[in-house]
Amino acid sequence: MRKLILVFSFYVVLLITSGFSLEISPSLIYQIDTAKYQFTYEFYVKNDIPIDSRITIEIIDFITDGRSYSFDDPDYKYSLKKYVRVADASLNLSVNEQKPIKVVFDVPQNFPGAVGIFALKITQESSSSGKVQLRLNYIVPFFVRFTNVPVYQSVAIRNISVKDLLNEPDEKYGDYGSLITLEIENTGNIAFIPKGNMQISSKVLRTIITEVPIDSFDLVVFPERRTFYSVYIPYSLPSGSIDVLLTGKSYGQEFSISASKELNTSNPLLIIQSQPMIILFTEGTKNTTQSLVLKNLSFYKETLQSSTTENIFSLLPKKVTLYPYRDVSINIKSDIKDFNFTGDKIYLVEFSAESGRNTYNVSPSYVVLRGKVINPSLNATVSSSQASSVLIVQNTGDCILEFNVVYNNQMLNEKPLVIFPNQVINLDFGRVVRANLLKIEYSAYGDQKKYIYDGF
Known part of the structure; x- marks a missing residue:
């Protein structure tokens, strides 16, 4: 019996959240609803750095198109920058000390929008022996909804672009799937901050490819501005018309906006994904049947045959028909009854298309037989x-x-x-x-x- 030995290495960037920072509470983005134009709002900052810090606060504009930010736009009529001040623009915090920050609003009654926008740039500096050891900058946006102003919501998708990552690999997203970018225009008087759903479908295949929830500040379209919003999906898209539909609510108002994109796809690979990565059999589970889920990430309909590197497992059904963007389950049972060996025996699950089409499994699955004795x-x-x-x-x-x-x-x-x-x-x-x-x-x-x- 041959054991499959895996000898390889790879490189990963491990993202670290620093254990020390400035704690801003109760939020990092503030949505304030008010019928007043003169009022005070309060939030808190806490020094989590293990030495004393100095905090300075600057009032800035805040506008983004999804690709870049503008922190100084004096002509933007929805900006509250010149109508806001901070009671204490500079303060010192001891270790673990928390203090309130009071933001004072004095907005004219004839402010033109149903929403006003600005941000606070908060700088945290810690020093020792007179030298700055750490400097951190935080941008804290504010969206102020003036509830006495009627809302005019008008949003449209002006353009759709699609990047096939199999043909154009991306450093961030990898070498399979699609990166869809929407250009969305807001001609209303209020920010578009949606919570809802993005549906992507194919007219040619008459099927919904996928649905993506929208429930964050990743997509914000400022009044009288355009935003580019990109979303990654693990699926390759077929030729023909692709429809994108956004539905949900923004500031309590329902929206439904859609647009189409005509694609001419050149992608010969059948792209699949199998899960879980590890299917483990031990002495205690040798008689159990386990399940593997095979998902089609492409637009081809194919019949696949499954096998392992050694013919010691029962895989049922042996052949499965895989429809575009759908998944099927395969049952796996071990034919080995004697686990009187040491360590793990590892076998790759392989898939081949009856048509002869090349297949790319983006997340291979392995069946593992675990001996009675292991040495971690x-x-x-x-x-x-x-x-x-x-x-x-x-x-x-x-x-x-x-x-x-x-x-x-x-x-x-x-x-x-x-x-x-x-x-x-x-x-x-x-x-x-x-x-x-x-x-x-x-x-x-x-x-x-x-x-x-x-x-x-």
């Missing part, structure tokens, strides 16, 4: 330059591991990272870190027993 083992080192530190992690054991990176008692990754035997993963912190504050929590995949590596 992990080694790690830190390599630092003047600008950054890189954590190099290697699985030196005989089983698949999952691990978390912990720095200064704070977990840095959102979900556990998976590493195969002999695999090496490089994690770039994006800044210099102290090795003595670093540790790795790991376990055999699917096991509850935890191990700690801190030998840096």
Whole structure:
């Protein structure tokens, strides 16, 4: 019986949220509804940096088109910049000290919009021995809705562009799927801040390809402005007319806007995705049937046959018909009854199209047989330059591991990272870190027993 050995490495940028910053509460973006033009609003700042800080506050314009920001636009008629002041534009905060910030509004009665917009630029500086050690800038937007002014909401999609990442790979989004960019114009008197749904469908295939929720400040269209809004979907799009429909509510008013784009697609690959990544059989689960979900990320209808690198598993059905943008389930059962071996035996699940079309599985699945004895083992080192530190992690054991990176008692990754035997993963912190504050929590995949590596 041949065991599939995986020996490879890859590089990951590990995004770290700093454990120390300025805490702004109750929010980082403020939507205020008021019938008054003269009023005071209060929020709080707290110093989370372990040394004293000085806070300065500047009132600025705030406008974005989704690609760039404008912080100084004196002619924008919906700006509140000149009608706002901060009671204390400069203050000192001790460690963990919290103070209120009072924002005073004195807006003229004839202000032209149903909404007024500005932002506060908050700068935090900490110093030691007279030298600035840390300087952080925060932009805190304010959207003030004057409830006594009637709302005129008028929004339209002016253009749609589509980037096929299989033909044009993107550093951020990868090498499959589509990046759809909408150019949206707001000719109303209020900001368009939608909560709702984006539906993408194909007229040729007569099907809904996907639906994407819209429930954040990622999409804001300022009054009398245009915004470019990009959304990534993991699907390749077919030739013909693609329809985009946005529905939902903004400032309590319902909206429904749509537009179409004619595509001429050149993409010969059948792109699929299988989940989960690991299908684990042990002595205790050897008689169970487990399920694998196969999703079609492309616009082709194909019949696929599934197999593994060794003929020791039952996969039912052996052939499945995969429709565009739909998924099917495959049942997997192990034919092996004797688990009296050491470590994990790892087998790739492979798929082939009856038509002979080339297939690209963007997230391969592996069937794993786990022996009665396993030896979880992990080694790690830190390599630092003047600008950054890189954590190099290697699985030196005989089983698949999952691990978390912990720095200064704070977990840095959102979900556990998976590493195969002999695999090496490089994690770039994006800044210099102290090795003595670093540790790795790991376990055999699917096991509850935890191990700690801190030998840096």
